[in-house]
Amino acid sequence: MTIELLQTHKLLDTCEAGLAERYTVHKLHEASDREALLNEIGPRIRAIAGGNVDGALMGRLPKLEIIANFGVGYDSIDTKAARERNIRVTNTPGVLDDAVAEIAMALMIGLSRQLPQADRFTREGRWEQGNYPFTTELRGKTVGILGLGRIGKEIAARAQAMKMRIVYHGRNRQPTEPHVYYDNLEEMARDSDWLVIVAPGGPETNGIVSRQVLEALGPEGRLVNVARGSLVDEQAMIELLETGGIGGAGLDVFADEPRVPERLRKLDNVVLTPHYASATRTTRDAMGALVLKNLKAHFNGDPLPSAVV
Numbered sequence: 575m576t577i578e579l580l581q582t583h584k585l586l587d588t589c590e591a592g593l594a595e596r597y598t599v600h601k602l603h604e605a606s607d608r609e610a611l612l613n614e615i616g617p618r619i620r621a622i623a624g625g626n627v628d629g630a631l632m633g634r635l636p637k638l639e640i641i642a643n644f645g646v647g648y649d650s651i652d653t654k655a656a657r658e659r660n661i662r663v664t665n666t667p668g669v670l671d672d673a674v675a676e677i678a679m680a681l682m683i684g685l686s687r688q689l690p691q692a693d694r695f696t697r698e699g700r701w702e703q704g705n706y707p708f709t710t711e712l713r714g715k716t717v718g719i720l721g722l723g724r725i726g727k728e729i730a731a732r733a734q735a736m737k738m739r740i741v742y743h744g745r746n747r748q749p750t751e752p753h754v755y756y757d758n759l760e761e762m763a764r765d766s767d768w769l770v771i772v773a774p775g776g777p778e779t780n781g782i783v784s785r786q787v788l789e790a791l792g793p794e795g796r797l798v799n800v801a802r803g804s805l806v807d808e809q810a811m812i813e814l815l816e817t818g819g820i821g822g823a824g825l826d827v828f829a830d831e832p833r834v835p836e837r838l839r840k841l842d843n844v845v846l847t848p849h850y851a852s853a854t855r856t857t858r859d860a861m862g863a864l865v866l867k868n869l870k871a872h873f874n875g876d877p878l879p880s881a882v883v
């Protein structure tokens with residue numbers, strides 16, 4: 575008898591093929607009647623692949639042993655409920671650091687050099703009427719990194735190569751890091767030209783980039799978010815972007831994605847991308863492979879390559 579697995583959202587084709595080879599897969603996201611499917615197969619499910627797993631869903635799966643999240647961020651999984659039930663949770667760290675750091679840099683360069691506007695200017699033939707106005711460069715500016723984990727460190731390395739000064743904020747100072755540590759986020763924002771958010775989502779970080787932090791960043795300051803929309807007070811951010819309270823924002827993530835507020839979409843001092851920082855074929859393949867590896871290790875009784883619970 576093969577192990578029955580519940581898939582909660584669409585995954586990469588290679589990952590889905592790997593799952594189908596080893597497990598009997600039921601696709602919750604494709605079910606026309608979710609309740610009926612859960613009633614029928616819920617009692618037999620031993621594994622989940624994907625995210626968006628709350629306590630209520632876990633409650634429908636009495637034999638659930640493991641949730642293999644496709645992604646490094648696991649804020650869509652109720653880890654407390656999982657811990658209480660002894661359900662293992664895994665994620666996909668490490669393999670997406672470069673891809674996400676590249677998009678953080680792309681958003682910074684896109685904003686500072688006004689790439690979308692310069693592209694439109696060139697396409698629309700406006701160059702013939704005169705040169706594009708001056709933009710600003712990253713060199714010599716201070717970037718404040720919120721969350722100097724694996725991805726944060728890759729961003730720091732790239733920012734350093736762009737001749738920027740690096741400061742950071744997180745739960746703890748990292749003694750081996752040469753960069754200046756701020757234990758107060760608002761103070762770091764005051765000292766920064768750029769605030770780059772790369773800390774995990776979840777209850778501990780919800781709304782930590784508050785109106786006060788954004789005001790401390792100031793009219794010349796710019797925000798980049800490649801983490802989760804939930805970290806930012808999005809209403810305050812929009813107001814400050816509209817009124818010049820902050821200079822600009824490069825955003826890959828949003829509070830209620832895939833919905834993006836119309837007021838944000840109308841602004842010219844933002845660069846917006848569709849939560850695609852890790853979305854390269856190579857990176858997503860590696861994420862899928864790690865999902866499969868974690869599941870295999872669990873059912874073989876081996877240590878899990880990347881357990882969070």
Ligand code: DGY
Pocket residue numbers: 644645646647648670801852
């Ligand atoms: C992650 O891995 O958490 C990325 O945000 C993609 O979801």
